[in-house]
Amino acid sequence: MGTWDVGPFDNDTAADFCAFLDEAAEADRPGLIRDALARVLDADDPLDQHLAVEAVAAAALVTAQCPGGQPVTSVYGPDLPIPVLPDDLRDIAVFALERVVAEPSELRELWAETDKYLYWLRTLQLLRRVLTFPAPQPVSRSWARIDTWMRQHAPASYALLAPPADPAEVEAAQHAMGMRFPTDLLESLACHNGLTHWANLLPDQPPMSVTGILDHWQMCVEIAGDDTDLTESSEPGEEPWWHPLWIPWAQSDGDSHIIDMREGPKQGRLGNAAHDDSGHFNDGWPCLATYLTAVADALDHGGEVDGDVPYLTAQGELWWTFANETGLNGEPLTPAPTTAAHSTRPRP
Structure with a gap:
């Protein structure tokens, strides 16, 4: 052959x-x-x-x-x-x-x-x-499932979820960025305006507030400026360091989970933009709704998301890390309990 x-x-x-x-x-x-x-x-x-x-x-x-x-x-x-x-x-x-x-x-x-x-x-x-991507549920439904799980099993983590965003603040951010947020991001912000403090509550970076989204976007746009080495791909199929039509919905240490709002059939997909590397979408998600559905599924039924599985720390906080981990900073990690028996997920 x-x-x-x-x-x-x-x-x-x-x-x-x-x-x-x-x-x-x-x-x-x-x-x-x-x-x-x-x-x-x-x-x-x-x-x-x-x-x-x-x-x-x-x-x-x-x-x-x-x-x-x-x-x-x-x-x-x-x-x-x-x-x-x-x-x-x-x-x-x-x-x-x-x-x-x-x-x-x-x-x-x-x-x-x-x-x-x-x-x-x-x-x-x-x-x-x-x-194996799950059929996406409405974002409000996924957040309700995540909230329910955390209230029951990790109340200290649940307390870090911010209340809904101010619609006027969301509108102002969209105006400042010159683009409309996708429906699933708007729905997510209507559930939680990010976190009140940093926490490892999702498998990727923690979600940001509207202010955090705007600030990180403005920072990246200003850094990239007119430098084509940062704003344009060097090879076909590759991504630039930053594109102004990327929305950083989650971020940690300068690395962001981004929503691609460029025109085309892939608009709304999730990818990653590292502070010291180009963006990439090859191992991303078709949309934020699919990602949050997968997170809720992993909490309710068990399983992994982007290679991470949920645990509880010694303090009873939710923590995502690689499978088969047993400790964090010298203290034990306990596999997160599930809240429902495993069932076959519906396909789209």
Whole structure:
């Protein structure tokens, strides 16, 4: 099998599979994608590398139709359109990707012998991440769930959540920044105007007040100025250090969780802007509502968000960090209790 990169379509077998899809009737293509995923799940050990490659390509086609998914731009992908795929293929694609990276898998073994193994794993992890995004709930509903959890299990943390923002202050900030805030950010600010003190209450940076959002945005815009090295991408597909149509809704130590308000189908997505690096959205979220839904799900049912899981500190405060951590500053961390039995989340 000729392979030239880690992408889902960067090999001869995947290119042949996509050509096979192009030759099939449009109505038959969803069934062929389902078959490619199912063959991996039904295969004997060790998993054949060609079956695995076709399953990865099929999973990438499913991912491309999910919120937050990347469109297929590879010249080796299908030339003809893929019809709207059934929602149940998302779960099947997740199981297929898990089978591809599990032992015994010929494809995994082949990549493990190369210096691009971790990059290949990362590519599959990003596909899986998009496939498992929860169906977004209204932001007010997610905050209500988060509030309920904290009142019950971490009241000291709940006390740090600020009351709703003043609508007049929100309007003034939008005017000063020259853009309208997305609906989910407005809804979030109507629940909590950030925190009264710094706290590790979310898996990424803590949410800011309206004043904090405006101040951080103005600081970044002033630093970037007219310097094209900071405001323009150096390579196609890369992001600048800062763009004036990014809204920093959360921030810590100069690194911000940003909402992209540039025009286009990806408007409203979440990404990150580090104080000493360029912005990036590759491992972000399709919108703030999806992110907060995932946070509420992790508290209610268990699980991770952006690689972090919730704990309680010795003082009974909510703390997010890597899985399997046992302590913080010499004191024990306790896995956060859940408030509901695990249930299957609805798909969009």
